[in-house]
Amino acid sequence: MKPAAFDYSAPESIAEALDLLAEHGSGAKVLAGGQSLVPMLNFRLARPAHLIDVNGVDSLSYISANGTLRIGSMTRLTALGESGDVAGAHPIIPKAVAHIGHRAIRNRGTIGGSLAHNDPAAELPAVLMALDAEVTARSADGERVVGMQDLIEDRLFETTLGDTELLTEIRIPAAAASSTSGFQEFARRHGDFALAGVAAVITTDGSTITQAALGAFGGTHATRLPTAEAALLGAETGDAAFAAAGAGAAADFPATSDVHGTAEYRSHLINVLTVRALKEAAGNSGGGNG
């Protein structure tokens, strides 16, 4: 289990990185935290001719909270999980980050890497979908802003990023003042990729739900749960609405079978977890999706 040979560059600026991407195109891979890419190299499941290590590009690592939360793609998961700015704006993020692997993984793994890698069982793509986040993708030809759903579509282990594009920033709009959130996942062991999980963000005016955004993971791809959201919109918070949302979630969820569980089980889980996440959200009053 040793990687095949590759060439290696370690640019120090975004421009340099983009030039290298332009030069090497589909033969190149960006190396961020390496917590997904290096295992694939070791297994020789990935055999890039050229590795562009962006760990030295300091300008990709930042968190700036000023209305919209802006996070540099190379921000480590540990920093993301421990940031007061992030927790203040979207407490669901640190909650989700705590479920990602283990300390050693989070010390290296990055938010950008997690989105670009797009493991269908990863937490962040679904959470950021529920938060209506956008990402910026840059290439030597310029920059574009892509919504999370357009980044992921129904893909797994790849995104709509082009071969020469670098994901540079994640932008998360400020949460509605009265929104609350819940995060629930089920994994066979602490820290493992989840069999299923739900990020729920709801806004109420007193007791009626005015906004609902649910992101799910653990299926064939990260996804919003439109049927569940529709069941919630305009409904009174409470068991009946949550149960309807759970059933809707199961209908929306692209469940699949693997060694860890059957598709049937995962659909059932998403139902249970949706109800639990909504109860959690309803119990978390205090606004700012707390």
Added chain:
Amino acid sequence: MAETMSVVLNVNGSGRAVSVEPRKTLADAIREDLGLTGTHLGCEHGVCGACTILLDGEVVRSCLLLAVQADGAEITTIEGIGAGDDLHPMQQAFSEYHGLQCGFCTPGMILAGIDVVSRNPDPTPQEIREEMGGNICRCTGYQKIVESVQAAAAVMSTEGGSA
């Protein structure tokens, strides 16, 4: 064979220049080029924690880093824990509380334990279990590792000991 690159690995306080292929993992460079074989390989895909080292003071998997990425960074391996014959309280506690059997996970466990206690000086058993969950042991069933880390934490807080 791809070109080799020259990098300086600052391990346990001393710097050494090595020449490695870019594809060589940091774990392999530490073991083969520096001869520090206390860093073990149990999976080479990031799951077991046997290859745990400290990189600039943070726990990381050395099997998931390339040696070329560690150029200039400060690396601590198990060989850098404890001074000379003086054991670190974590090492002492592992031996005293039978926190090891075959010893293969032990270097990684000791480093992970030191990391946990450095962030949480008085961890509960449950906190230790959650925080150390990324390190696998096949021999002990973990209970005695938890006891070891707790005992070490008590000693470290009175001695102010750290890595």
Added chain:
Amino acid sequence: MTTTQETRWIGVSAPRREDAPLIRGRGRYIADIEPAGTVHMAILRSPYAHARINGIDTAAAEALDGVHCVLTAADLEGIGDFPTIWRLPGQKESNTPALAPGKARYVGEPVAAVVADSRYMAEDALDLLDVDYEILDHVVDVEAALADGAPVINEDLGDNTIIEYTFPGINALGVAGDIEGAFEEADEIVSGRFKVGRYSGVALETRGLVADWDDLRQTLTLHSGSQVASLLRTELAAALGIPETSVRILTPNIGGAFGNQWDRYPEDILVSLASMKLGRPVKWIEDRREALQATVHGREQLQEWQLAASSDGTVLGLKGRVLSDQGAHLHSVGIGPAWVTGAAAVNQYKIANYHCDVVGVATNKTPNSTFRGFGGPEAMFGIERMMDKTARRLGIDPAELRRRNMIQADEFPYFSPGGAVYDSGNYPAALAKALEAVEYDKVREEQQSLRDQGVYRGIGIASYIHVSGFGPSAILGILDYYTGGYEGSTVKIDPHGRATLYTGMIPMGQGTETTLAQVAADHLEIDIANVRVVWGDTDQTPYTGFGSAGSRSNVAAVAVIKAIEQIKAKAVRIGAGLLEADPDDVAYADGRISVKGAEEMRSLTLADVAQQAYWAHKIPEGDQPTLEATYVYDPANFTTACGTHVAVVDVDIDTGKIDWVKYVVVDDAGTIINPLLVEGQIHGALSNGLGGAMLEEFVYDEETGQLLSSTLMDYLVPSFTDLPDFEIHHLVTPSPHTEGGFKGMGEAGCFPAAPALANAVADALSHLGVEVDQTPVTPSRLWSLIDQAGG
């Protein structure tokens, strides 16, 4: 030196002498060994479950810079394979080949090997090997493998049935009873069908080898993690066609073995052969994917049991059929584990009428062989689930049903219909102690009130016997087990009176070096610091018939005691001469040789006598100079460790998640040498047992025959939060058959773990009538049981 001794070492939690290098990162494992000039091997493994190999083009690989040689089956002309050492009557011969000869039979089977300057380069060369595979139909399920028209794994055997063996044994062991009568007489007949999942030791250190052939001296040094180096030496020499005197096996630190390293493997031959061809050291370190694919698997069985009971709960008879999924080839121990399942299934109970058919079945899977527990945990799963099912059917409390059927403390030795002789124990006492520790009545009460609140708590009891201390060689002979069960020990006292002990045992984590030093220190009555233990070198250590296993320390300990008895007797003879006394008036005590009644005046230290023994100026008639002795101990009988575990869990019926409430262990392994290490062994074995009960499984895809669990992301081993704190209590019933009263115990913890867990889960869901009959009990499986039961 002082020979006065303050502690008796047996029974003391002496700190481990193994630890000092290990906690400093200075252990020496196989991967850390690299003699000058070492080159590295990588192995091409079959990507298919079943495929004919029509040809291998090695040209491109051989042409690659840095590649030293490529081995294919064609290069193995004249090279043998390792025999299956357990050859039961009627068992077809199906040895594991070193490289797939013309046909690959499981995913991961070695097809070719490459040696290059580095492991990186060797893997580059694997990429260039071009194999012409012709894919064949495969079968990865035992029942499908037995069906008409199933693909035949090994054509030479005719079909996929390797052996059918019936208990009570045709080896004249065991008593048949009247099984038909028992079933006619029964008030209730309870049946169960159990799938015991496939999993294995999955040691954290993968296997590895360094072979170093010295052309001038014609010697092969093999650094290996084998648990049974003597046997490896014998068999390797035979396979390679070189004299055994040319082979030296060195065993460094081992990062866990769990039985898997008891076997001989294809790679032992491949690295050795490559080193002989190249005349330089060849190293192979298994990677994790290889470890999951190609280190032996364990356990997998499909069991069907029927139990005949009278309405008062007396078990009248038990009959069963055990299909053992052996994988593609028989490995070192053949169907041994499944045989043990048949032998042990009556467990602690007086079941006079017993019948069991054990069938070894070939499938396109990794060979199923030695793994901690060796068929015992599988047996316990079947019988302990059957006891709970019976209790449920009869409306008798499961603890009570067990108690009513247990062999009583005064009924030993007990001849079981499975063929084993149980030496000693107090089964009802262990059960009672476990129930008391877990506060059984209280937990039962709480269970009721919790259930009303929607908390589903379950209590699972599992009792076990563990036939350990393998074993009397004569009995192994009756069982057609082609190795001895003895263990040798050489003790040498140096001229300064310190002891060096040579053992064929290997410390694999269980602290053997420390415990043997404790035994030696105690019996020589000297300080433990003055005992050195030498292991891991076939040039120095005694031949071991059976090698290291979790449950062999007891046998090795007796060999040490017996050798020391000879040393002491000789020291007394020499000392008597020096003290000018009659040997009958001289005694060995407290590390001194003294005239009885005049200990103050006429007394010598062991060092005084040892010095004289080496000067040899005054050696008694008939004695030889120096002070050393070797004893090869062949156990008179097996020992039976036993006990009861109780698991208490909560089940989340919405997700199938199982949460630990409590886990209580009561075990009886006779005299305990080192309580701290015993606790460690119990914890470790429990973690193996509960891992297989809840998480660990080698899953094969029926469609493709692929092993789906070939990373540690898919094959889940327990981590910190998956296991409870274990509460351990001991009973001590010394074994009457062994010196010192020790019983083997290193494996016992994994015996009742899975049935205790399964019984607890079934108990938690008794209101739904859920039965838990397959391991591992994954959340997905459990939820579907709950779902089907309408929960």
